Amino acid sequence: MAIKAKHQRLVLLVIALVVLIGAALLAAWALRNQASYFYVPSEIVANPPEPDRAVRLGGMVEKGSIKTESDGVTIAFVVQDGKARVPVVFKGIVPSLFVEGSGVVAEGKMGADGTFVADNLLAKHDENYVPREMQSMTAEQAKNVVAETK
Amino acid sequence: MHGFANPARFLRIARWLMPLCMVTGIAVATGALGWGLFEAPAERLQGETVRIVYLHVPSAWLGMAGWMGIAAASFAELVWRHPLAGIAARACAVPGALFTAVCLMTGSLWGRPAWGTWWVWDGRLTSMLVLLFLYFGWMALSQASEASDVGHNKAPAIFGLVGAVNIPIIHYSVTWWNSLHQPPSITMGNSAMSGDFLVPLLLAMLGFTLIFAGVVLARMRAILADQQAEARLRRKALSEAEF
Numbered sequence: 159m160a161i162k163a164k165h166q167r168l169v170l171l172v173i174a175l176v177v178l179i180g181a182a183l184l185a186a187w188a189l190r191n192q193a194s195y196f197y198v199p200s201e202i203v204a205n206p207p208e209p210d211r212a213v214r215l216g217g218m219v220e221k222g223s224i225k226t227e228s229d230g231v232t233i234a235f236v237v238q239d240g241k242a243r244v245p246v247v248f249k250g251i252v253p254s255l256f257v258e259g260s261g262v263v264a265e266g267k268m269g270a271d272g273t274f275v276a277d278n279l280l281a282k283h284d285e286n287y288v289p290r291e292m293q294s295m296t297a298e299q300a301k302n303v304v305a306e307t308k
Numbered sequence: 309m310h311g312f313a314n315p316a317r318f319l320r321i322a323r324w325l326m327p328l329c330m331v332t333g334i335a336v337a338t339g340a341l342g343w344g345l346f347e348a349p350a351e352r353l354q355g356e357t358v359r360i361v362y363l364h365v366p367s368a369w370l371g372m373a374g375w376m377g378i379a380a381a382s383f384a385e386l387v388w389r390h391p392l393a394g395i396a397a398r399a400c401a402v403p404g405a406l407f408t409a410v411c412l413m414t415g416s417l418w419g420r421p422a423w424g425t426w427w428v429w430d431g432r433l434t435s436m437l438v439l440l441f442l443y444f445g446w447m448a449l450s451q452a453s454e455a456s457d458v459g460h461n462k463a464p465a466i467f468g469l470v471g472a473v474n475i476p477i478i479h480y481s482v483t484w485w486n487s488l489h490q491p492p493s494i495t496m497g498n499s500a501m502s503g504d505f506l507v508p509l510l511l512a513m514l515g516f517t518l519i520f521a522g523v524v525l526a527r528m529r530a531i532l533a534d535q536q537a538e539a540r541l542r543r544k545a546l547s548e549a550e551f
């Protein structure tokens with residue numbers, strides 16, 4: 159039985175698309191570590207980078223960890239991901255969204271004493287959008303309000 | 309779909325559908341932007357800068373939707389040789405590229421106050437920039453194959469389908485890889501965005517999508533009119549050559 163030309167084209171194209179998507183998924187899977195923008199603290203602790211290599215460290219700023227040192231411009235804080243914590247020092251102006259309990263990406267080098275020396279900070283905000291009127295609530299309360307109003 | 313194989317039938321529908329999409333789209337988008345820029349609340353951490361979301365997210369969506377349109381049209385062109393498919397793909401390219409550019413620009417303007425940088429090479433930003441370059445490449449290729457006069461040219465359609473692999477990469481870039489860009493706030497059924505932001509944002513997306521549809525219909529009509537005029541000129545030249 160002869161197959162209609164357009165059915166043949168449909169089958170060929172669907173096979174080509176499946177192969178194409180498979181290739182793209184394989185490539186993305188192979189890139190899963192290299193294409194990450196930063197390392198999380200547990201990766202840094204498990205596999206410390208060489209002392210002079212520039213790396214990025216990303217995670218949450220631990221609550222109550224931000225301290226300004228005596229010179230007034232150097233700050234020290236702790237970045238954690240729930241599994242590991244890395245102390246960080248940074249000298250300079252911090253982005254306005256840099257707050258405790260929020261995300262941060264620090265660019266810099268790992269010091270010999272296990273402290274990360276950052277020369278740039280980027281604030282990373284999360285996917286939650288909460289109106290200002292709710293800012294006095296705790297994160298948990300705000301999340302509930304968001305859940306109710308959605 | 310093959311009811312539209314006859315361009316005359318498509319043109320009859322496009323004639324009233326195009327202005328309808330445009331007018332309602334402009335009304336909805338203007339209302340949503342007004343709501344978002346003046347009525348919606350400021351965000352807890354980001355303050356007033358959050359308002360750029362009402363332009364940024366619809367642009368990102370339409371930049372990606374434009375390429376999904378090209379890919380769907382390319383599929384229809386390759387399998388069914390639908391006469392309007394190539395025209396639809398060409399009509400999607402320019403507005404898609406424009407919205408991608410708007411998305412990148414508003415994202416950059418937003419990144420400076422929110423993250424502390426205009427640009428980073430993380431997965432989401434890089435894959436979105438790649439999408440813009442794919443649009444440029446696709447437009448150049450389709451223009452070249454249009455000018456080459458070798459009859460049915462499959463190259464733009466194949467490029468349109470291959471380029472579509474970038475769309476899931478853009479979408480999942482923030483899930484697969486650590487990135488500075490945050491994960492999606494609008495997800496099926498469970499959004500991490502308060503309704504105060506979500507409702508005007510969804511309205512803006514609807515409005516801009518209608519405008520996009522209107523522009524695509526208008527461009528399809530223009531391309532068809534162009535082809536008709538060209539065919540008429542060619543016939544005229546042929547009949548004059550006979551004398």
